Amino acid sequence: MKKFIIFVSFSLLFSYLGFFNVSLANAESCINCHRGVTPGLVKDWEASKHSKMEITCSTCHGDKHTGPHNVKLAQLPDETLCAQCHKKQFDEFAKGKHSFGWTSLNAMPITHVEPDELMEGGRGCGGCHNMGIKTEAQKKEQSAKGYRYQNNSCDECHTRHSFSKKEALDPKACQQCHMGYDHPQWEMWESSKHGTRWFVKNSENLPENAQAPSCQNCHLPEGTHENRTAWGFLGVKLPLPEDPQWKADRITILKALGVLNPETGEPTARLEAVKSVDMVRLTEESWKTERDKMIKRCGNCHSAQYARQQLEMGDSMMQKSDRLLAEAIQIVADLYKDGIIKKPNKYSFAYPDFLYFMQTGGGDTNKLSYIDQVLFQMYMKHRMRTYQAFFHVNPDYAYWYGWAMMVKDLGNIKELAQTMRATHHK
Numbered sequence: 001m002k003k004f005i006i007f008v009s010f011s012l013l014f015s016y017l018g019f020f021n022v023s024l025a026n027a028e029s030c031i032n033c034h035r036g037v038t039p040g041l042v043k044d045w046e047a048s049k050h051s052k053m054e055i056t057c058s059t060c061h062g063d064k065h066t067g068p069h070n071v072k073l074a075q076l077p078d079e080t081l082c083a084q085c086h087k088k089q090f091d092e093f094a095k096g097k098h099s100f101g102w103t104s105l106n107a108m109p110i111t112h113v114e115p116d117e118l119m120e121g122g123r124g125c126g127g128c129h130n131m132g133i134k135t136e137a138q139k140k141e142q143s144a145k146g147y148r149y150q151n152n153s154c155d156e157c158h159t160r161h162s163f164s165k166k167e168a169l170d171p172k173a174c175q176q177c178h179m180g181y182d183h184p185q186w187e188m189w190e191s192s193k194h195g196t197r198w199f200v201k202n203s204e205n206l207p208e209n210a211q212a213p214s215c216q217n218c219h220l221p222e223g224t225h226e227n228r229t230a231w232g233f234l235g236v237k238l239p240l241p242e243d244p245q246w247k248a249d250r251i252t253i254l255k256a257l258g259v260l261n262p263e264t265g266e267p268t269a270r271l272e273a274v275k276s277v278d279m280v281r282l283t284e285e286s287w288k289t290e291r292d293k294m295i296k297r298c299g300n301c302h303s304a305q306y307a308r309q310q311l312e313m314g315d316s317m318m319q320k321s322d323r324l325l326a327e328a329i330q331i332v333a334d335l336y337k338d339g340i341i342k343k344p345n346k347y348s349f350a351y352p353d354f355l356y357f358m359q360t361g362g363g364d365t366n367k368l369s370y371i372d373q374v375l376f377q378m379y380m381k382h383r384m385r386t387y388q389a390f391f392h393v394n395p396d397y398a399y400w401y402g403w404a405m406m407v408k409d410l411g412n413i414k415e416l417a418q419t420m421r422a423t424h425h426k
């Protein structure tokens with residue numbers, strides 16, 4: 001009996017060692033060959049904590065691919081692989097807004113009329129909205145179109161293969177996506193006092209303990225991976241405001257977003273799509289929860305009262321910019337109503353539709369008229385800047401790139417409408 005036990009123990013030990021040898025040998029072979037094939041990538045992996053913990057190529061890519069002849073067998077891991085060891089971060093990420101990036105992109109009508117390279121291929125819209133968990137159906141659609149990469153969102157802030165925490169804590173990790181035309185948070189923060197201080201501190205011209213808030217301090221505090229703001233990107237919420245003028249203006253904007261039927265005022269199917277990806281806060285409490293969290297974060301450095309007042313000014317600028325925008329929408333909508341602008345075939349209604357984005361047309365009547373483009377820019381570029389700059393404490397964006405441009409857009413729209421009416425032949 002004793003002999004048998006010893007025999008069994010030995011064989012178990014050997015088979016364990018055998019397994020270990022195979023997987024280590026495998027790891028060695030991946031690394032050895034890839035040192036030649038992709039040397040930079042191996043250096044990056046070597047710089048990672050993973051390499052110190054024996055989390056090797058085959059842990060993430062499997063061991064079926066063994067050389068140049070079977071490259072297709074290498075698995076490209078999605079977020080669920082990372083979740084096996086980083087459950088907390090994955091669970092938080094899955095609750096936050098970033099997890100919806102891909103689905104909200106695909107909920108837009110514009111996505112389906114633009115080149116695939118800009119979507120599934122991962123440049124253009126898809127180059128930023130690949131931040132998001134894809135459903136099985138979405139992955140199938142992508143691979144059916146021949147696109148193999150872009151399966152993982154975790155590597156958007158902790159880029160592969162160094163997968164570093166320090167990198168993700170640097171505001172530059174956010175820059176690629178949070179910049180530019182309709183969400184220049186990077187530019188606004190960078191040139192605000194908050195950002196300036198951060199850079200001055202980094203060049204060691206402020207004491208080590210000087211405070212300077214980064215994007216992460218305000219949006220991903222204490223290591224959380226769940227992100228959400230009160231107003232969000234569209235800058236609308238429910239229920240509608242009590243102030244009668246603001247309420248009317250908001251309804252006009254919701255019609256131009258295609259979530260309310262412009263003829264009946266009833267909700268459309270698009271409202272469901274918007275709701276399903278958490279694009280707008282649907283109750284006063286859910287809005288207030290996010291706002292209160294933010295004020296607490298400001299409260300690390302400012303008095304709560306100071307912070308609250310700063311943010312409330314952002315809200316009232318939202319109201320004032322909604323007034324300008326709604327007036328402009330109404331002017332263009334009247335041109336549709338009077339048959340001076342023809343409804344593009346794709347549109348559901350003879351009414352401006354912001355979610356077709358730019359679709360510029362020149363003489364093509366099936367695309368946006370010029371006045372529609374001015375209106376779109378007023379919404380997507382200038383209204384965004386007006387309120388986003390307020391929240392990111394940037395004086396120049398708030399005035400010159402935001403409010404002043406909205407006022408100018410409205411003036412342009414008025415003049416254009418007059419000319420269009422004067423020169424229109426029935």
Ligand code: HEC
Pocket residue numbers: 026027029030031033034037057058061062063064065066067068071072074075148
């Ligand atoms: C004998 C050399 C060799 C070995 C061993 C090897 N690879 Fe590769 N691997 C390659 C080559 C060559 C490519 C294709 C590179 C290219 O497209 O330029 C590749 C590509 C890949 C890709 C990218 C797949 C894609 O679709 O772009 C991954 C991931 C990968 N290898 C992981 C591994 C892992 C994990 C192992 C070990 C289990 C491994 N490799 C072992 C040579 C090797």
Ligand code: HEC
Pocket residue numbers: 030031034038041042045050055056057058059060061076077148149150151152155160161163
């Ligand atoms: C912690 C998990 C992890 C480890 C460890 C890992 N990879 Fe990757 N690798 C990824 C992810 C995630 C992607 C991106 C997948 C996608 O885009 O769909 C990727 C992509 C790749 C690609 C294709 C993209 C490109 O940039 O060329 C290659 C090649 C690759 N890995 C090779 C390796 C090799 C070789 C090793 C070991 C030295 C390794 N990986 C270790 C997670 C890992």
Ligand code: HEC
Pocket residue numbers: 049050053055059060077081082083084085086152154155158163164165166
């Ligand atoms: C098999 C388990 C395992 C898998 C799978 C795995 N990791 Fe890790 N990861 C670890 C361990 C262990 C550490 C080191 C933890 C420590 O030192 O505290 C680590 C550390 C990290 C860190 C912190 C690095 C730092 O600079 O402190 C990040 C970020 C990270 N992993 C991201 C990922 C991502 C993204 C994926 C998926 C592509 C992934 N990991 C897959 C086990 C894993």
Ligand code: HEC
Pocket residue numbers: 100104105108110111124125126127128129176177178179180182183232233234277278279280357
């Ligand atoms: C440079 C990166 C980038 C590109 C390119 C980009 N987006 Fe975005 N998109 C973002 C970011 C970042 C946000 C969140 C902005 C915010 O909240 O201020 C966003 C927000 C959105 C939202 C709102 C999501 C929500 O839940 O509030 C939609 C819809 C959207 N984008 C669609 C598109 C479409 C369609 C395209 C291409 C025509 C596109 N985006 C191109 C980065 C990008």
Ligand code: HEC
Pocket residue numbers: 079082083086089090093098153154155156157158165168169216220221222223224225
């Ligand atoms: C929007 C950027 C962003 C994305 C996307 C992201 N992370 Fe992180 N991650 C961070 C930041 C910032 C930190 C540093 C948190 C801290 O310590 O304050 C971090 C830290 C980590 C750590 C180290 C935790 C520790 O305390 O050592 C791990 C592990 C990690 N992330 C895993 C993941 C995984 C898994 C995913 C995908 C589900 C992911 N991250 C996606 C920004 C991101």
Ligand code: HEC
Pocket residue numbers: 171174178183185186187189190194213214215216218219229230231232233290291294311387388389391392
């Ligand atoms: C001092 C704190 C703070 C810093 C630093 C900060 N933000 Fe914000 N951010 C806010 C506030 C406040 C809001 C609006 C919250 C609300 O809706 O009540 C906001 C809103 C946002 C939004 C939603 C749309 C918008 O702009 O209103 C995004 C996206 C965003 N921030 C990204 C970033 C990025 C990226 C950085 C760094 C480049 C950054 N933020 C830096 C406080 C900050």
Ligand code: HEC
Pocket residue numbers: 097098099100101102104105127128129130131156157168171173174175176177178215216219220227228229230231232233277
């Ligand atoms: C790869 C692109 C990408 C990177 C990198 C990125 N984001 Fe985002 N972010 C997005 C997209 C896309 C959205 C909109 C997601 C959606 O559809 O809801 C978004 C949304 C947000 C929101 C939610 C705004 C709202 O609607 O409430 C915040 C806050 C935010 N990001 C902060 C950050 C911070 C902070 C970083 C850096 C640590 C960062 N992001 C890095 C693409 C990115």
Ligand code: HEC
Pocket residue numbers: 193194197211212213217218294295297298299300301302307310311393
């Ligand atoms: C980590 C600390 C920190 C956090 C968090 C923080 N701030 Fe600041 N804030 C500063 C510092 C430091 C200054 C520059 C002080 C000065 O102007 O003398 C500043 C300046 C300001 C200014 C004045 C800018 C100017 O041009 O004079 C405003 C407004 C402001 N913060 C609002 C906010 C709001 C709103 C929040 C939360 C969304 C916030 N801050 C979060 C540290 C912080």
